[in-house]
Amino acid sequence: MIKIENVSKSFANQKAVDNIFLEIKQGEIFGLVGPDGAGKTTLLRMVCGLIKPDSGTIQFSGGSPGRQEKGETFGYMPQKFSLYGDLTVMENIQFFGAMYQLDRATIRQRADEILTIANLIRFKDRFADHLSGGMKQKLALTCALISRPEILVLDEPTFGVDPESRKEFWLILYRLNKEGMTILVSTPYMDEAELCTKIGFIDRGKVVALDTPGNLKRGFAYHILEVKVAARDPHLFDGLDEVLDASFFGDKYHVVVKNGTAAPEVLSRFLLQKEINILSLKSVSASMEDVFVSLAEKEVV
Numbered sequence: 001m002i003k004i005e006n007v008s009k010s011f012a013n014q015k016a017v018d019n020i021f022l023e024i025k026q027g028e029i030f031g032l033v034g035p036d037g038a039g040k041t042t043l044l045r046m047v048c049g050l051i052k053p054d055s056g057t058i059q060f061s062g063g064s065p066g067r068q069e070k071g072e073t074f075g076y077m078p079q080k081f082s083l084y085g086d087l088t089v090m091e092n093i094q095f096f097g098a099m100y101q102l103d104r105a106t107i108r109q110r111a112d113e114i115l116t117i118a119n120l121i122r123f124k125d126r127f128a129d130h131l132s133g134g135m136k137q138k139l140a141l142t143c144a145l146i147s148r149p150e151i152l153v154l155d156e157p158t159f160g161v162d163p164e165s166r167k168e169f170w171l172i173l174y175r176l177n178k179e180g181m182t183i184l185v186s187t188p189y190m191d192e193a194e195l196c197t198k199i200g201f202i203d204r205g206k207v208v209a210l211d212t213p214g215n216l217k218r219g220f221a222y223h224i225l226e227v228k229v230a231a232r233d234p235h236l237f238d239g240l241d242e243v244l245d246a247s248f249f250g251d252k253y254h255v256v257v258k259n260g261t262a263a264p265e266v267l268s269r270f271l272l273q274k275e276i277n278i279l280s281l282k283s284v285s286a287s288m289e290d291v292f293v294s295l296a297e298k299e300v301v
């Protein structure tokens with residue numbers, strides 16, 4: 001449905017997007033994941049036609065004829081969505097609806113529908129400035145949906161939003177997707193990446209991995225040992241050849257090792273020598289976070 005071929009974009013001398021090929025199929029929830037400055041926003045803005053690629057093409061197939069010309073194909077929710085704080089929820093929606101030249105009755109009917117799904121209907125007369133962070137994001141989503149787009153493009157839509165509101169937001173996305181909407185979303189959260197049907201990892205403007213969350217985790221080439229000790233030292237495992245990487249996961253360490261059979265013994269001995277008490281040590285399956293860390297630090301792992 002969206003075919004991105006050979007797309008590059010530079011700002012001054014810096015390549016923000018470097019020769020990207022991606023295909024986003026109808027009905028997918030496609031997640032763009034990557035560190036800050038990886039090029040996600042630039043790519044999304046090119047997909048929406050807000051900036052032009054220096055080279056390459058972005059093509060769309062399917063969709064209803066005529067909608068693309070009127071800008072109705074996409075609903076775009078940028079990272080910093082501009083709501084009018086001194087307008088109410090409903091007035092904000094009416095403003096966005098008017099930009100698509102929708103009549104008031106249509107806007108009202110669609111707004112009621114989406115606000116009900118988003119659990120915002122009770123707040124439709126509240127000023128946008130008086131909404132919580134999560135509510136603001138849901139209002140921004142409602143505005144992006146007012147043209148009933150076929151493709152919804154969201155740039156880090158839940159950044160800085162509390163976990164409960166993030167969950168609620170994703171339930172709405174799932175519902176929209178179930179009704180046939182294709183969703184292209186960038187996210188810095190690995191738990192959200194897991195919810196996508198397909199993920200493209202972007203690093204320094206390039207796609208470094210592309211697959212379903214399940215396949216990415218299964219394809220993880222190393223082993224993870226989950227270690228709980230009383231000490232919390234980011235350099236605890238420094239100097240151990242077996243350890244490729246170690247990071248904190250809550251109150252435990254995820255230690256990436258090459259050899260899952262020999263490493264537990266080696267680690268136990270190492271910690272014992274340091275007189276560090278081991279509270280637990282076990283093998284666990286790779287999480288999306290492990291995959292992400294290994295991709296982002298490819299030179300390390």
Ligand SMILES: Nc1ncnc2c1ncn2[C@@H]1O[C@H](COP(=O)(O)OP(=O)(O)OP(=O)(O)O)[C@@H](O)[C@H]1O
Pocket residue numbers: 011012014015016034035036037038039040041042043
């Ligand atoms: N308008 C611009 N002018 C100059 N440089 C830009 C512009 N937009 C993006 N860049 C640069 O391009 C690179 C990619 O930025 P982009 O915003 O696309 O990354 P990102 O993955 O969305 O990161 P973030 O999540 O931090 O927004 C960065 O180095 C950024 O500084």
